[in-house]
Amino acid sequence: xxxxxxxxxxxxxxxxxxxxxxxxxxxxxxxxxxxxxxxxxxxxxxxxxxxxxxxxxxxxxxxxxxxxxxxxxxxxxxxxxxxxxxxxxxxxxxxxxxxxxxxxxxxxxxxxxxxxxxxxxxxxxxxxxxxxxxxxxxxxxxxxxxxxxxxxxxxxxxxxxxxxxxxxxxxxxxxxxxxxxxxxxxxxxxxxxxxxxxxxxxxxxxxxxxxxxxxxxxxxxxxxxxxxxxxxxxxxxxxxxxxxxxxxxxxxxxxxxxxxxxxxxxxxxxxxxxxxxxxxxxxxxxxxxxxxxxxxxxxxxxxxxxxxxxxxxxxxxxxxxx
Amino acid sequence: xxxxxxxxxxxxxxxxxxxxxxxxxxxxxxxxxxxxxxxxxxxxxxxxxxxxxxxxxxxxxxxxxxxxxxxxxxxxxxxxxxxxxxxxxxxxxxxxxxxxxxxxxxxxxxxxxxxxxxxxxxxxxxxxxxxxxxxxxxxxxxxxxxxxxxxxxxxxxxxxxxxxxxxxxxxxxxxxxxxxxxxxxxxxxxxxxxxxxxxxxxxxxxxxxxxxxxxxxxxxxxxxxxxxxxxxxxxxxxxxxxxxxxxxxxxxxxxxxxxxxxxxxxxxxxxxxxxxxxxxxxxxxxxxxxxxxxxxxxxxxxxxxxxxxxxxxxxxxxxxxxxxxxxxxxxxxxxx
Numbered sequence: 152x153x154x155x156x157x158x159x160x161x162x163x164x165x166x167x168x169x170x171x172x173x174x175x176x177x178x179x180x181x182x183x184x185x186x187x188x189x190x191x192x193x194x195x196x197x198x199x200x201x202x203x204x205x206x207x208x209x210x211x212x213x214x215x216x217x218x219x220x221x222x223x224x225x226x227x228x229x230x231x232x233x234x235x236x237x238x239x240x241x242x243x244x245x246x247x248x249x250x251x252x253x254x255x256x257x258x259x260x261x262x263x264x265x266x267x268x269x270x271x272x273x274x275x276x277x278x279x280x281x282x283x284x285x286x287x288x289x290x291x292x293x294x295x296x297x298x299x300x301x302x303x304x305x306x307x308x309x310x311x312x313x314x315x316x317x318x319x320x321x322x323x324x325x326x327x328x329x330x331x332x333x334x335x336x337x338x339x340x341x342x343x344x345x346x347x348x349x350x351x352x353x354x355x356x357x358x359x360x361x362x363x364x365x366x367x368x369x370x371x372x373x374x375x376x377x378x379x380x381x382x383x384x385x386x387x388x389x390x391x392x393x394x395x396x397x398x399x400x401x402x403x404x405x406x407x408x409x410x411x412x413x414x415x416x417x418x419x420x421x422x423x424x425x426x427x428x429x430x431x432x433x434x435x436x437x438x439x440x441x442x443x444x445x446x447x448x449x450x451x452x453x454x455x456x457x458x459x460x461x462x463x464x465x466x467x468x469x470x471x472x473x
Numbered sequence: 474x475x476x477x478x479x480x481x482x483x484x485x486x487x488x489x490x491x492x493x494x495x496x497x498x499x500x501x502x503x504x505x506x507x508x509x510x511x512x513x514x515x516x517x518x519x520x521x522x523x524x525x526x527x528x529x530x531x532x533x534x535x536x537x538x539x540x541x542x543x544x545x546x547x548x549x550x551x552x553x554x555x556x557x558x559x560x561x562x563x564x565x566x567x568x569x570x571x572x573x574x575x576x577x578x579x580x581x582x583x584x585x586x587x588x589x590x591x592x593x594x595x596x597x598x599x600x601x602x603x604x605x606x607x608x609x610x611x612x613x614x615x616x617x618x619x620x621x622x623x624x625x626x627x628x629x630x631x632x633x634x635x636x637x638x639x640x641x642x643x644x645x646x647x648x649x650x651x652x653x654x655x656x657x658x659x660x661x662x663x664x665x666x667x668x669x670x671x672x673x674x675x676x677x678x679x680x681x682x683x684x685x686x687x688x689x690x691x692x693x694x695x696x697x698x699x700x701x702x703x704x705x706x707x708x709x710x711x712x713x714x715x716x717x718x719x720x721x722x723x724x725x726x727x728x729x730x731x732x733x734x735x736x737x738x739x740x741x742x743x744x745x746x747x748x749x750x751x752x753x754x755x756x757x758x759x760x761x762x763x764x765x766x767x768x769x770x771x772x773x774x775x776x777x778x779x780x781x782x783x784x785x786x787x788x789x790x791x792x793x794x795x796x797x798x799x800x801x802x803x804x805x806x807x808x809x
Contacts, residue, residue, distance in 0.1 A: 198673040304761050334523040335700060336758035339744035343757050361673060364703070368746035368755070391748055405678035407703025409745050411726050414707040419678065423627060425645055 194370030
């Protein structure tokens, strides 16, 4: 592994037990290999239930993987426990989708922000002075410090949630749908703030969202997930311009384009139906039940994720050598 | 005495100077302050705006679905009925309005889960909707029609799905069922309030394509409420941009996207990433939406507007025409 890789996962799996059944399992993440380079943003897109949020929680060790390994700065963190795990969390943090529920309504903004500082026993000198400085980083002021979350707008709350994540100066932040509950004008503010913080604090992001336009704007590389697996990874601009995997093509052609001429002239790849259940995914390639280019091999064997051109990997028999 | 109304040829609905206020303990919320728009037969208009701009209240007020403490203060909503007569929806008798609602004007709301009754099957929902307007219909006939409708909205194996309860379906399928219910009486006007907001893009694309097809086939006028400019670009014929209870700009979709005039429209268009272009920086609109209890004087956008002048803080701008069908309410256009 080269030294510019910050995080790498190999064969990562997470199965959840289905309540009321001994054998049924939801294969939320089912064998994912990926890496994230220092300073880049890896976007993860896919439809609901594809396992993107589970993947984000796994790499942060918020939940334990069923199998597979996770490396952070070349260190195997799959089995970390206790103090060592907390030490990892100083370097790897998360921002959740809904700031209304991720901030404790009974705590003031100041106490919310001091919690990670106390947890990691960091020396900050005068707390108020420190917090005021930190608040400026996310465009808030001292006057917000002693307010409660309900006194802030949605955008301000998300700024606080972001600040809480970066206040220990982590190297890596998982952003799970950070702007999905915000209005477009506020969304733009938050996205610009995240980019700005990434530059200033040399952060590495994993940006999870179902909004492909936003992910493409934010990310260096993009991974497309379908039913617990990565079907395609590549540089975001290239991937959007020339998707290989039939599912990626289908997914991208469904993204609404805010330009009437482009929107009305492009051809939409139509695939009916919805993804099958992750409890009992189809054998072979998981997309074969809906794929317009399905071949015999797709029904029997799972396609490997192989490199088709510089930096682009695709898991599809159309591009794999058999 | 019945008052005679008139509507221009081909116009299905014309709303003028609609004002809706909510009398809350915190104060009077000026939710909609003087909104005017029209919908032609078979046309799709989009009402675009952010949370709390009044787009939902506007469409709910059309059929007087405003509950206390809300009140429709003034305005006119002329609607051309199936039989050709024209009524003012804001003044017509409640029993006439009840005949129009669900029959000639149908709604599709954002959340399909709360729009469906968990105790009844999808087929029963459709039967109920038909029965309300055609008492003679039998359950058998209605269920047969229900299967046909479910097939139209691309629900696989409609014969079994018609007997499903809402919880037995996925979100996308529920929303398609709601659309089937709304179409059960072939409405003349369909009001779709964020019909795809909670759905995945692939399902969203299917549903929007479906709505468009059904609308063209049946010449249904549609009001599409959304904050997603991509959906607007793809589906709307004309666009109304709303801000703080007012329409700030209106025009044909291409006019709005390629020649926006109001600063809010301009900023809004630059705030959303276009995945087909390599965007360097998004334009963030500074500040937040104003409180509608105590809205700013003058132009409601002036506290966030980069071009605000002293006049904007005092006087509310009227509409200025830009090109045919295209107008915007901004003082910057005054001297043209």
